[in-house]
Structures are given as structure tokens and as C-alpha cells.
Amino acid sequence: MTQITIPLNGIDADCLSQLEYSLSFASEEILSYNVSADGAALELALSSDEAKGRVERKVLELIERYRQRECALPKAIEFQQQRELPVIDAWSGLIERKWITPVGQGHVILRGLAAQLAGLIEDRVERIFGGAFNAERELYPATISCKTLDRIHHFTSFPEHVDFVSHLKGDLDVLNEFTKECRDGGWSPGANQGKMADNDFAICPSCCYHCYEGMENWEVEMPGRCATMVVACHRYEGANHRTMSRLRAFTQRDVVWVGHPRFVIEGRAKAEELIVQWATDWELSGTLETANDMFFTEDYSVKASFQRQQQAKKELRLNIPHENIAISCFSSNFHAMTFGKAFNIKVGGRTASSGCVGWGYERWVYAIFSQFGFDFDAWPGQLKEEFESYRRARESRK
Amino acid sequence: MELNNAINDLRAFIRENFKVPADDSDFNDDVHLFDYGYIDSFGAVELTTFVQSHFGVTVKDSDLISYPLNTIRQIAEFIVKREKGEI
Numbered sequence: 001m002t003q004i005t006i007p008l009n010g011i012d013a014d015c016l017s018q019l020e021y022s023l024s025f026a027s028e029e030i031l032s033y034n035v036s037a038d039g040a041a042l043e044l045a046l047s048s049d050e051a052k053g054r055v056e057r058k059v060l061e062l063i064e065r066y067r068q069r070e071c072a073l074p075k076a077i078e079f080q081q082q083r084e085l086p087v088i089d090a091w092s093g094l095i096e097r098k099w100i101t102p103v104g105q106g107h108v109i110l111r112g113l114a115a116q117l118a119g120l121i122e123d124r125v126e127r128i129f130g131g132a133f134n135a136e137r138e139l140y141p142a143t144i145s146c147k148t149l150d151r152i153h154h155f156t157s158f159p160e161h162v163d164f165v166s167h168l169k170g171d172l173d174v175l176n177e178f179t180k181e182c183r184d185g186g187w188s189p190g191a192n193q194g195k196m197a198d199n200d201f202a203i204c205p206s207c208c209y210h211c212y213e214g215m216e217n218w219e220v221e222m223p224g225r226c227a228t229m230v231v232a233c234h235r236y237e238g239a240n241h242r243t244m245s246r247l248r249a250f251t252q253r254d255v256v257w258v259g260h261p262r263f264v265i266e267g268r269a270k271a272e273e274l275i276v277q278w279a280t281d282w283e284l285s286g287t288l289e290t291a292n293d294m295f296f297t298e299d300y301s302v303k304a305s306f307q308r309q310q311q312a313k314k315e316l317r318l319n320i321p322h323e324n325i326a327i328s329c330f331s332s333n334f335h336a337m338t339f340g341k342a343f344n345i346k347v348g349g350r351t352a353s354s355g356c357v358g359w360g361y362e363r364w365v366y367a368i369f370s371q372f373g374f375d376f377d378a379w380p381g382q383l384k385e386e387f388e389s390y391r392r393a394r395e396s397r398k
Numbered sequence: 399m400e401l402n403n404a405i406n407d408l409r410a411f412i413r414e415n416f417k418v419p420a421d422d423s424d425f426n427d428d429v430h431l432f433d434y435g436y437i438d439s440f441g442a443v444e445l446t447t448f449v450q451s452h453f454g455v456t457v458k459d460s461d462l463i464s465y466p467l468n469t470i471r472q473i474a475e476f477i478v479k480r481e482k483g484e485i
Contacts, residue, residue: 310432338440
């Protein structure tokens with residue numbers, strides 16, 4: 001194993017966290033990395049001596065992307081609620097109780113009270129948000145065409161996290177060979193080598209994309225329409241997957257507005273009021289603050305600065321004391337005409353704007369158990385009451 | 399560069415590049431280009447590139463934060479001041 005140290009000059013804390021995230025995608029020749037104790041350099045362990053030059057070039061390119069003089073990311077905190085929290089290892093506690101079971105990198109099964117809590121959150125979204133906006137329920141496939149992702153510029157913003165889907169080639173020899181290899185030695189990644197058809201689909205990286213492609217060439221009635229959906233989404237995040245704070249496979253619920261920009265902006269603003277009320281009701285510790293997408297391309301800083309300045313993205317970030325981090329559990333986004341243009345969606349004769357708010361159910365469950373633990377009597381009053389009432393209603397239906 | 403010339407060039411670029419219909423009654427030199435949906439983060443990259451190449455002024459990412467660049471007029475004022483070295 002070879003070690004290298006690369007100095008970090010002019011990167012502030014906010015940009016540094018984004019750089020650290022991105023390093024996971026810099027090179028597969030990086031075995032591990034960390035920021036030095038004084039915060040002045042990156043220390044990387046490489047797979048070989050020969051990798052030094054290649055890795056250094058790639059890491060320097062990323063550092064340049066995030067350097068402070070180029071990257072301006074002001075943060076506006078719109079809501080903040082903090083309370084004294086115990087430090088609870090919810091990940092271990094959930095596994096121990098068999099309420100979650102990890103089943104591969106970034107994949108978990110939820111059952112028992114973890115699944116029931118996800119059910120309560122789903123119920124609350126439906127009741128409060130679906131109702132407030134008269135959102136129409138839509139059902140979507142779990143996968144999405146690569147052509148659609150290309151049309152909405154997904155590959156030029158987030159190429160690193162797409163989980164492509166493919167199947168074996170429609171060829172008898174290939175199918176026979178694959179079956180034989182699995183029968184003889186069990187499946188391994190090598191069994192797929194050279195046998196896969198071209199990719200034409202990917203697992204949905206985001207919940208709402210089908211909504212826009214499904215409205216291609218629509219003339220929407222003024223001022224616009226609101227839809228809601230739940231989709232099992234995937235984002236590959238390299239070495240960043242951990243606990244339930246960053247899953248590869250997760251369940252996302254969205255409420256989407258498509259229409260006149262005023263309609264979209266007003267809907268989004270109302271949803272932000274409702275989420276702040278929700279966080280207050282359940283006494284959740286965290287913030288609602290401006291954010292940016294983790295664009296993984298060389299024009300990162302322009303896009304990210306623009307998003308922050310225009311408050312195009314906000315996140316409800318809930319504290320996870322055991323990991324000493326806050327995770328985004330809800331996001332609110334304004335897309336301007338990005339999707340309206342891509343799919344020729346019109347409203348009142350002009351291209352429609354869109355916006356969405358979204359929940360990651362697994363993250364909500366994880367944040368709640370992380371903040372309040374497993375003694376339900378100690379949970380905040382309203383959360384405890386709603387959870388008990390939800391569980392009673394489920395029991396009475398059995 | 400005169401302010402009006404900068405406004406005219408910017409208006410023409412945005413109309414053409416972001417496909418603003420000729421009869422769009424919301425579109426004017428003082429409309430908030432983001433809130434009214436004309437420009438998104440991809441558009442910001444294109445507009446920044448245009449301003450730098452067409453007007454020959456530098457636009458740093460931090461300028462997007464430091465100056466109000468929400469309307470055609472505000473962007474034109476920024477260009478004129480940057481060209482004169484006032485900002």
C-alpha cells in the first residue's frame with residue numbers, strides 16, 4: 001500500500017465536506033482517505049506506487065473544483081430547533097431488534113416498528129400534504145429510460161450515482177453458459193462479464209422524473225397541477241454508503257407542482273411551512289436550510305452557487321448525534337423550466353415551471369430512532385401519541 | 399459598453415437561447431429570471447459563459463452571490479460596472 005499527501009488550500013468547511021464526498025468517485029485506486037488532523041491536507045492510501053501520478057491528477061482536479069475562491073456557497077437557515085439529545089446508536093439498536101436487516105451495500109429491509117414508523121410518516125404526508133395541495137396520486141415504474149435521463153441532463157450533472165439496469169443478451173449460448181457457471185460455482189460478478197445486453201434503463205435516481213416525462217406535450221390548465229408519488233430509488237454513492245444515513249436503495253415520496261411559476265413557488269412555500277410545523281410538532285432537532293445538489297461535473301461551482309443564491313434547494317436536516325452529522329430528510333426544490341422545456345409542457349401558452357418536495361422514508365425512521373431511542377415513553381408527546389394511534393388503527397384492521 | 403446596449407444583447411440572447419415566446423407578457427427587463435422560470439442552474443452556466451465571451455468581462459462564481467443578478471437590467475448593470483473596473 002502507498003500513502004500520498006495532497007495539500008488543501010483555500011477550501012472552506014462546507015466545500016470540504018462536498019470534496020470528501022466526491023473523493024469516493026475520484027479513482028478506484030484510492031483505498032481510503034482522510035483529512036489530516038490540522039485540516040490542511042488530504043491523506044490517501046493507494047493500491048500501488050504506479051497509481052500515484054494518476055490519482056494525484058484526479059484529486060487535484062477535484063480540489064480545484066471546490067476551492068473557496070471559485071466556490072461561494074452561502075447558507076441561509078430558515079428554521080432551527082435544537083434540544084439536548086442522548087447519543088444513541090440507532091443502527092445497532094434497530095438491527096438488534098430485527099426491525100432492520102442490512103442486505104448488501106446501502107440496502108436495508110425495514111420491518112416491525114421501523115416499518116410501522118415509516119407507515120406513520122407516509123400516512124402523515126398523505127394526510128397533510130396530499131390533502132393541502134389536492135395532489136393527484138400517480139404510480140410509476142421503478143426504472144427509467146436512459147434517454148429520459150439524458151434529456152433532463154441527469155448524466156451531465158450526476159453521472160456518478162446512476163445504477164444502470166441490464167439483462168443477459170438474448171442468445172442461447174450466453175444463457176446456457178451463464179446458467180452453467182452459476183450451477184457449477186455459484187454466481188459471481190465474473191459470470192456477467194461479456195454477457196450483458198446494452199443498458200437502456202436505470203433505476204430511478206429520483207422520484208419525480210416520470211411525472212414530467214409522463215406530461216410530455218401537455219397543455220396544463222392554469223395555474224397548474226399537483227401530483228404525488230412514492231418510488232423505490234437508487235443512488236450509488238461509492239464509499240459514502242453507511243448506516244441508514246446514506247443508502248443506495250431508498251424509498252422516496254414526492255409532491256410535485258407543474259404549472260405557472262407563481263403556482264409552483266406558492267405551493268413550495270406552503271409545503272415548507274408545513275414541514276417546519278411537522279418538525280415542531282414532533283420536536284425534531286435540526287434545521288431547514290438552503291442547500292445545493294452534489295453536481296459531479298466541472299461546472300459544479302456555477303450550478304451550486306446559483307442554486308444557493310436563488311434558494312432553489314432547501315433541506316430539512318435532522319441531527320444524528322451518534323454519527324455527529326445532520327442528514328437531509330426532506331428537500332424542497334424549484335426547477336424553473338428545466339423539465340417544462342425538456343418535455344414541452346405548457347401552461348397558459350408558456351413553458352411550464354416545476355418544483356417538488358420530497359421525503360426519504362428510511363432517513364426519517366433512522367433520525368427519529370437516533371434522536372429519541374427505543375423507550376417510547378420518552379418520545380415527544382405528539383409523536384408518541386400519533387405513533388400509538390397509528391399502530392392501534394393498524395391492529396384493529398387485522 | 400452602454401447600459402442599453404448590454405440590455406438589448408442580453409434580452410436577445412435570453413429570448414433566443416431560452417426559447418421565450420414573443421408574446422410572453424411576463425418577460426421584460428425587470429422580471430426575476432429565476433422566479434419566473436426562465437433560467438435554471440443549467441441556464442446560469444450558459445448565461446455566464448455568454449456574458450464572459452460576448453462582453454469580455456470576468457464573472458466569478460462568487461459574483462453570483464455578491465451581486466443581485468436576477469434580472470436583465472441587474473446583469474447589464476453588473477457588466478457595465480465590471481467593464482469600467484468599478485466592481
